[in-house]
């Protein structure tokens with residue numbers, strides 16, 4: 001698959017997954033990993049992150065990878081072609097990728113039908129939401145998406161962090177975010193449904209900006225934060241020729257940057273809002289590092305490209321083993337444990 005252009009390889013992998021190829025693992029095979037958070041039951045904390053299955057064509061296949069939840073999307077109200085190809089690049093020497101997909105997706109109506117058909121009360125099913133890039137009122141896009149998906153999904157992720165679309169980061173402006181989240185709360189209440197609401201942030205934020213957004217997010221009663229999306233930064237360590245491609249960098253070079261953000265946010269919030277750690281997970285050790293830094297749940301995308309779909313199961317097993325090794329009776333005892341250890345020192 002890795003000999004093919006990156007986007008072709010991905011399309012084939014997704015088709016295979018939706019056809020039932022790939023692993024067939026259970027989600028609940030390590031009881032020590034189960035948690036109830038945000039009003040949902042997570043049999044384990046691992047999942048594939050948004051962007052892998054933008055249209056929800058492989059929800060059952062994704063469940064079979066053995067993760068504790070599924071997030072599809074990003075979905076926009078209207079179908080959208082995304083940016084011109086090529087727009088996804090492997091950085092093989094760096095275990096990384098750069099993408100500027102630009103929210104290519106089939107739009108709300110097509111995806112909503114698949115979400116309705118796939119929701120079966122097993123693993124929580126969430127939809128990642130985004131505004132159309134040609135929308136003149138991106139807040140209205142989010143409102144219409146929430147109205148549509150709230151009754152159909154277990155959680156919704158408000159993605160305000162995409163670096164590859166015209167409206168991808170407009171809600172990083174604090175007043176705009178405040179207004180958006182308040183309108184989304186109203187829309188959610190009006191729908192009569194109560195999905196958990198997550199927000200996804202970019203690692204490319206100055207501290208003062210990040211803390212300002214955090215206050216708004218907490219006041220708006222967002223249930224969890226997904227940290228983080230891809231970065232437009234290009235660390236000096238990158239060696240692959242594709243380093244000069246425009247777009248968001250994901251994979252191993254994002255790991256430390258994402259962890260630093262996770263640590264900051266966990267310390268700042270005192271651990272009172274669940275965090276979903278994403279960015280650069282290539283192994284079970286990486287996932288465990290994020291949990292100790294403060295993540296209640298973890299997600300990965302680029303790691304799957306390099307390590308294959310068995311990585312989800314490997315991570316679950318590795319976390320369970322590490323919990324025993326470190327004397328933790330349950331996953332919840334390890335979340336943020338790095339901070340209490342530092343404080344004790």
Ligand SMILES: Cc1cc2nc3c(=O)[nH]c(=O)nc-3n(C[C@H](O)[C@H](O)[C@H](O)COP(=O)(O)O)c2cc1C
Nearest residue numbers: 049050051074099228229250251279280300301302
């Ligand atoms: C090709 C590609 C498409 C993506 N599309 C989305 C998206 O639509 N919405 C979103 O919130 N994140 C999207 N992401 C970001 C991932 O969900 C994740 O936050 C990021 O890749 C970092 O994780 P990783 O290092 O494990 O890949 C995308 C990433 C890639 C590589």
